[in-house]
Amino acid sequence: MNLLRLLTLCLALFAANSANAEEARPLAADPVTEQRLLAITGELRCLVCQNETIAASNADLANDLREQIRGMIQSGKSDDEIIDFLVTRYGDYVLYRPPVKNITLFLWGGPLLFFIAGIFGLRHYLVRRNRQIAAGDALSDADKRLAEALLAGEAPVTPDPSKTPPS
């Protein structure tokens, strides 16, 4: 096994190398590049991993891509240009922030839609409920039960024309 050989090799050389001390070099030449690299790769999918960003992954592909993106940053490309390049090469799948287009409209619009529907549904329910109870208060208990059944039939939550109040 190759690894075993490497491990032994390493052990042999370990003592010799631990003497010279200096400040560690970042993988990129300057911190600004590094910052941009993290921001870009933090939203991109590592295509060979289970579910990891390129920033987080240690897979070979991710290491290579990080090196490439670093190079592109240093050669003056903008973030958008870099991302466009990757999308052209790998498709939308590489983006953890899916682009807004026809097939993702409901994905991006859905939560807002749910929210609005939820709030309006809630308001509608509260108002209707109070009206039902107000109607019920004036009557005797037996009448109340009857009225509740009537009202439930008359005004279901989603109006249903096939339902008529029991006669």
Add this chain to the structure above:
Amino acid sequence: MTPELGHFALILALLVAASTGVLALWGAQKNRAPWIALAKPGALALALLVTFSYLCLTWAFTQNDFSVRYVAEQSNSLLPLVYRVAGVWGGHEGSLLLWLLMLTWWTLLVRLFSRALPETMRARVIGVLCLVAAGFLLFILCTSNPFLRLLPGVPEGRDLNPMLQDPGLVIHPPLLYMGYVGFSVAYAFAVAALMSGKLDAAWARWSRPWTMAAWVFLTLGIAMGSWWAYYELGWGGWWFWDPVENASFMPWLAGTALIHSLAVTEKRGGFKNWTVLLAVSTFSLSLLGTFLVRSGVLTSVHAFASDPSRGIFILAFLVVVIGASLALFVWRAPKVGLGGRFGLFSRESLLLTNNVLLVVATGTVLLGTLYPLIIDALAVGKISVGPPYFNAVFVPIMTPLLFLIGVGPFARWKQASIPEIARLLKWALAVAIIVAIALPFAYGDWTPFVGLGIFAAVWIVLTALLHLIRQARATQGSGSFIASILKQPRHFWGMHLAHIGVAVFVAGVTIVGGYEEEKDVKMAPGDSVSVAGNTFRFLGVRQVKGPNYLAWQGDVELSKNDRFQRRLLPEKRIYHSSAMPMTEAAIDAGILRDVYVSLGEPIDRAHPETEWAMRVYYKPLVDWIWGGCILMALGGLIAMLDRRYRIRRNNPKAVS
């Protein structure tokens, strides 16, 4: 022989579960005492049979019986004993058996701790649980039998997935499953109540402690999984909105809505239909989670399509569970009364708002989780939905919810007054705003995200304290103030503790999200790097041999202001059975910050002794994330132990 006994016990269990379920439910409906009486021994027999079967599988693991296919796939003779025992739930078949085991234990617990329940109600609850168990037994026996033999046997097993060989992953699945499966009890209570046509306050009171217990387990299970991801995966994240994580988060969100809605149903008799629907949805989401994780649909829609038997079965089961309960609901629900009257601004309406927001959040997570699968299945494209999406849509929904946590407890039942609450809370609001503006500067720059998070956290804590003081004053009488604080009922303490847990959690998420620092560096032995005043000096790597792996162990000296703190030993492990290297990060944990170092790859693979890619992180308040979860769970536990649940139990007459 032992595996065959386990297999046989499962078959017997299926017969017991199906017959107990059907007879108990039918007996309760027709009021036949002998059939109703079957529920209790049935639940016991089921639990014993499944436990026996589970032990048989564990035995096969501990004995390294590699003639059992599942054992050969999941274990190895070099695997330490604890991982062989935990290896039972390392794969699909065993996980399901664990699921089933938990279900039968919950059923047994219902049987033991429900003396206050009327005989027919108990029979119904146990009957429903038995039918659910029968469904799972059928699933296991038809598609996922862990006892199948591999003939001829193999001399050595393949080994447990190295990722699972960790104490965190030993505890995580059982906790999570206790939560998932626990919601089946809430579901069974709801269905039983629908069958009897009596959805009353007593029903809500019975289900509350059970639902809370499930929620506590689920909270701890999710927190455990998140913590594991943090220290094991080596990228320092604590939540990735991975579909597997979402699968457990959705029932949590729905379950959180359910425990709040049950409060209204118990105290005020309102929202009964809503509560029933939530109980059904929460359990359905637990099943959906099982489906997503277990059917293979997440890894690839196409892999799923080529071997769909498991997926189809769970899907069919899901359809039956949801369909049958909804049909029952449509049939029974209109007979249920409306409950007490309340104003548009009241404790009830605020709790309902909480529910709507939580359900919208659940829907959003569901949408984001299923969307890429649907897009892929329809062959219209291939997209990824990840953290940037979820953070963008989730935070706006959660923000009003966090604000309402502060307001809710001050709102009176029936009718609350906005001016009164505004008067009570104006100082808390002012202080929270001031802290939210000022505190971030202690860490660095002020950003809206951090400001909002700090505001929410401080607001929740202040309002909780204010409410505690106010409540203590109101009930003080002639005694001392401190005594009055201590005398507050447990559900009250539980609520505030859980809410403060949310605040602690939010503070952790906010500060670590806003101010964590990360450096990706090349280090040769002797080099050092600093983040946020913490200096890491790399001394080199050495070889370490584990029971079934070989590792590079980095030796890193952590110091602060030139003072030595401690040694950190991150590892890169290669398990004998897997080519994929595993990262073991080294963490110096603290209340105010973690510093975290993980080994990447050697820069030059031919000379690994020279330079390594390493990641070092400074993570302020990151432990508050899990601390908050523990507080939430603790709050739930205390609320669950509230005296009134026990008084009712000892005094059956009080339950009408």
